[in-house]
Amino acid sequence: MSSIQVDASITAEFRPVQGVLAQQSLLCIEQSGAIVHLRLNRPGKRNAMSDTMIRQLHTAFINLPPSARVVVISGEGSHFCAGLDLSEVSEQSVTDGIHHSRLWHAAFDAVQFGPVPVISVLHGAVVGGGLELAATTHLRVAEPSAYYGLPEGQRGIFVGGSGSARIPRLIGVSRMSDMMLTGRVFDAVEGQSVGLSNYLVREGEGLFKAFELATKIASNAPLSNYAITQALPRIAEMAPAEGLFVESLMSAIAQGDEAAKQRVRDFLEKRANKVEKTS
Ligand code: 1HE
Numbered sequence: 001m002s003s004i005q006v007d008a009s010i011t012a013e014f015r016p017v018q019g020v021l022a023q024q025s026l027l028c029i030e031q032s033g034a035i036v037h038l039r040l041n042r043p044g045k046r047n048a049m050s051d052t053m054i055r056q057l058h059t060a061f062i063n064l065p066p067s068a069r070v071v072v073i074s075g076e077g078s079h080f081c082a083g084l085d086l087s088e089v090s091e092q093s094v095t096d097g098i099h100h101s102r103l104w105h106a107a108f109d110a111v112q113f114g115p116v117p118v119i120s121v122l123h124g125a126v127v128g129g130g131l132e133l134a135a136t137t138h139l140r141v142a143e144p145s146a147y148y149g150l151p152e153g154q155r156g157i158f159v160g161g162s163g164s165a166r167i168p169r170l171i172g173v174s175r176m177s178d179m180m181l182t183g184r185v186f187d188a189v190e191g192q193s194v195g196l197s198n199y200l201v202r203e204g205e206g207l208f209k210a211f212e213l214a215t216k217i218a219s220n221a222p223l224s225n226y227a228i229t230q231a232l233p234r235i236a237e238m239a240p241a242e243g244l245f246v247e248s249l250m251s252a253i254a255q256g257d258e259a260a261k262q263r264v265r266d267f268l269e270k271r272a273n274k275v276e277k278t279s
Helices: 019-023 051-061 094-112 129-136 163-171 173-182 188-194 206-218 222-237 240-256 258-268
Strands: 002-005 011-016 027-032 035-040 070-075 118-122 125-127 139-142 147-149
Touching: 011 035, 019 027, 027 051, 035 206, 051 094, 070 206, 094 129, 118 129, 118 206, 125 129, 129 163, 139 188, 139 206, 147 188, 163 173, 222 240, 222 258, 240 258
Parallel strands: 035 070, 070 118, 118 139, 125 147
Antiparallel strands: 002 011, 011 027, 027 035
């Protein structure tokens, strides 16, 4: 159990999640109310992602407790994640390599297209598959120690964990090519300016910020959150005419939900917050 500050005045008690989630030995999964905190828990290997860890991540995301409204992912130890466990790749055949990459795709799809929004907290190395995982999450909070690299070029391999589809959507093909061709590493400030992180906070404050955001997100209507994480990225990939049609359907579905009707009534009857500037 851990106590984590989630707001200037609120400290939440995170308790280990029971059942199948408790059996994922390379992950430490705790919950406080609507927020699930999942830590990559292989600090001795800098949270390098072995096949077992990828399978466990997949298992965790397809077995989230129904009460979960937001997941926060962070890395135990001094780094977020060192990417693919390189000790497992050297003897792979081409066929094994394809299946291996597809294993990552399935796990990361479960993260991005699971039932709830996911926030990652980035510190230290966010490299290779670690950056691919971060790019899969819906929001990224970085600490100043975070740095981003794609050393695949130097290792003689290619991204295989969905990076070629997800990272250019954050920073563009040109920047990603630079990182892969030259080994360029972005520090936390550069990462924030190119769009790798959504928030850059002080060292040690990443989890605090993530829980603060998670608390806000968890207070939204669940169907709105679902539309934002599921419909929005798909609509953005569609030709505008198709996208606009799906937008109309999604907005009518969300609007028709009782939670939306109540929230609109609350605003009209002066019970809801106004829109204000955020710091
Ligand atoms: C690892 C890995 C790993 C650390 N696979 N074992 N990823 C990389 O190319 C990154 C490789 N790792 C590093 O550059 C550094 O380890 C770090 C910058 C992340 C951290 O440095 P440091 O000084 O804190 O730790 P370390 O001493 O280098 O590593 C500690 C241990 O973790 C050590 O093992 P030990 O038994 O000697 O203690 C390292 O061997 C081990 N370790 N990183 C295996 N990645 C789906 S495709 C995805 C493609 C990719 O991700 S390619 C990028 C792979």
